[in-house]
Amino acid sequence: xxxxxxxxxxxxxxxxxxxxxxxxxxxxxxxxxxxxxxxxxxxxxxxxxxxxxxxxxxxxxxxxxxxxxxxxxxxxxxxxxxxxxxxxxxxxxxxxxxxxxxxxxxxxxxxxxxxxxxxxxxxxxxxxxxxxxxxxxxxxxxxxxxxxxxxxxxxxxxxxxxxxxxxxxxxxxxxxxxxxxxxxxxxxxxxxxxxxxxxxxxxxxxxxxxxxxxxxxxxxxxxxxxxxxxxxxxxxxxxxxxxxxxxxxxxxxxxxxxxxxxxxxxxxxxxxxxxxxxx
Numbered sequence: 001x002x003x004x005x006x007x008x009x010x011x012x013x014x015x016x017x018x019x020x021x022x023x024x025x026x027x028x029x030x031x032x033x034x035x036x037x038x039x040x041x042x043x044x045x046x047x048x049x050x051x052x053x054x055x056x057x058x059x060x061x062x063x064x065x066x067x068x069x070x071x072x073x074x075x076x077x078x079x080x081x082x083x084x085x086x087x088x089x090x091x092x093x094x095x096x097x098x099x100x101x102x103x104x105x106x107x108x109x110x111x112x113x114x115x116x117x118x119x120x121x122x123x124x125x126x127x128x129x130x131x132x133x134x135x136x137x138x139x140x141x142x143x144x145x146x147x148x149x150x151x152x153x154x155x156x157x158x159x160x161x162x163x164x165x166x167x168x169x170x171x172x173x174x175x176x177x178x179x180x181x182x183x184x185x186x187x188x189x190x191x192x193x194x195x196x197x198x199x200x201x202x203x204x205x206x207x208x209x210x211x212x213x214x215x216x217x218x219x220x221x222x223x224x225x226x227x228x229x230x231x232x233x234x235x236x237x238x239x240x241x242x243x244x245x246x247x248x249x250x251x252x253x254x255x256x257x258x259x260x261x262x263x264x265x266x267x268x269x270x271x272x273x274x275x276x277x278x279x
Contacts, residue, residue: 001016001017003029005029006046006047008031008033008046010029010030010031010032011029011030011031011032011211012027012028012029012030013028013029013030013194013211013213014026014027014028014113014192014213015027016213019215021116021245022190022192022215022236023116023190023238023240023241023242024115024116024117024166024168024190024238024239024240024241025113025114025115025116025190025192025236025238026054026114026115026116026245026247026252027112027113027114028111028112028113028194028213028236029111029112029113030109030110030111030194030196030211031108031109031110031111031112032062032107032108032109033107033108033109034105034106034107034108035097035101035102035105035106035108036105037103037104037105038103038105039097039102039103039105040102040278041066041096041097041098041099041102041103041278042096042276042278044096044097044102045065045066045094045095045096045097045102045108046094046095046096047094047276048068048092048093048094048274048276049092049093049094049250050090050091050092050250050251050266050271051085051087051090051091051092051093051250051251052087052088052089052090052091052122052250052251052252052253052262052265052266052271053087053088053117053122053123053251053252053253053258053262054087054114054115054116054117054122054252055084055085055086055087055114055115055117055164055165056085056087056112056113056114057082057083057084057085057112057113057114057115057170058077058082058083058095058110058111058112059082059110059111059112059113059151059172059234060077060078060079060080060081060082060083060109060110061079061080061109061110061111061196061232062079062106062107062108062109063078063079063097063098063101063106063107063108063109063110064076064077064078064079064097064098064100064101065077065083065095065096065097065098065110066095066096066097066098066099067083067085067093067094067095067128067130068093068094068096068274068276069085069091069092069093069094069126069128069272069274070091070092070093070271070272070273070274071091071126071128071272073128075128075130076098077130077131077132078098078132078133079133080132080133080136080149080172081130081131081132081133081135081136082130082131082136082151082162082172083095083128083129083130083131084128084129084130084131084151084152084162085126085127085128085129086117086124086126086127086128086165087126088121088122088123088124088125088126088127089122089123089124089125089126089271090126090262090265090266090270090271090272091126091271091272092266092271092272092273092274093274094274094276095110095112096276099278099279109196111194111196111234113236114252115164115168115236115238116241116245116252117165117166117241118165118166118241118243119243119254121165122252122253122254122258129161129162131151131161131162133149135161136149136150136151136160136161136172137149137150137158137159137160137161138150138158139155139156139158141179141180141181142180142181143178143179143180145175145176145177145178145179145180145227146173146174146175146176146179146180146181146225146227147173147174148171148172148173148181148183149171149172149173150171151170151171151172152164152168152169152170153167153168153169153170153171153237154169155169155171155183155184156184164238166238166239166241167186167189167238167239168236168237168238169185169189169191169235169236169237169238170234170235170236170237171183171234171235171236172234173225173231173232173233173234173235174231174232175198175200175225175227175230175231175232175233176227176230177227177228177229177230178226178227179226179227180224180225180226180227181224181225182222182223182224182225183222183223183225183235184221184222185216185221185222185223185235185237186239187218187219187220187221188218188239188240189218189237189238189239190215190218190237190238190239190240191215191216191218191223191235191236191237191238192213192214192215192216192235192236192237193208193213193214193216193223193225193233193234193235194211194212194213194214194233194234194236195208195209195210195211195212195231195232195233196210196211196232196233196234197210197211197231197232198210198227198228198229198230198231198232198233199227199228199229199231200225200226200227200228200231200233201225201226201228202214202216202223202224202225203220203223203224204224204226207228216237223235246258246259247259248262248263251263
């Protein structure tokens with residue numbers, strides 16, 4: 001469904017009316033935008049905002065994302081890359097299109113998804129991990145028609161480079177028409193596929209098309225996928241944390257008292273301050 005996030009219109013695959021979360025995944029936003037030539041970086045993208053208690057992750061599909069945060073980190077990741085940020089006890093960050101992309105104009109496409117962390121890690125130190133396309137381990141299907149980027153977790157013995165606070169398998173997938181692949185996922189994991197575009201057959205009988213989210217049942221050892229056309233998709237899966245979840249805007253904690261404390265801490269500057277600097 002379409003949602004308005006501070007004036008930015010995007011597709012929200014999760015949560016939806018019927019499904020609040022797929023533990024441990026809390027949210028999936030798909031943003032696709034086009035900037036006119038001559039745009040100023042400070043006028044586009046997502047301005048400074050806080051987070052606490054979870055990991056917001058950004059998959060970059062087109063263009064480039066300039067991440068800045070209150071840890072004084074400034075990092076730009078381009079198409080095929082990932083930005084994985086553990087908000088921990090609190091951080092302020094922004095996500096803008098790369099300066100040259102804003103200036104030249106063009107497409108900007110990202111997926112941001114939120115992964116919960118167990119209560120004992122919610123107030124740990126913040127961290128940020130950038131991962132370029134070239135740094136992302138890749139698995140190819142037997143027919144060489146499917147490329148899978150392993151961001152976290154392990155696929156066919158290939159280990160992703162992101163360490164997580166609970167078991168998380170996250171995959172970026174590019175299918176050529178007719179490509180087939182079998183993806184092993186532990187029965188204990190919740191798992192779903194989200195298609196950016198294209199069309200897939202899932203487990204031989206379920207059809208999925210662009211912007212569909214398919215929540216998979218925990219009843220087998222593998223997911224069988226076949227592309228009916230060129231397709232881009234992601235698989236997000238993980239072991240459920242099975243803890244209470246309290247949310248308010250950009251904060252994800254375990255109870256309402258912790259949410260109120262997060263709001264107070266942000267208001268008094270305890271999560272740091274981000275002063276963006278633009279050339």
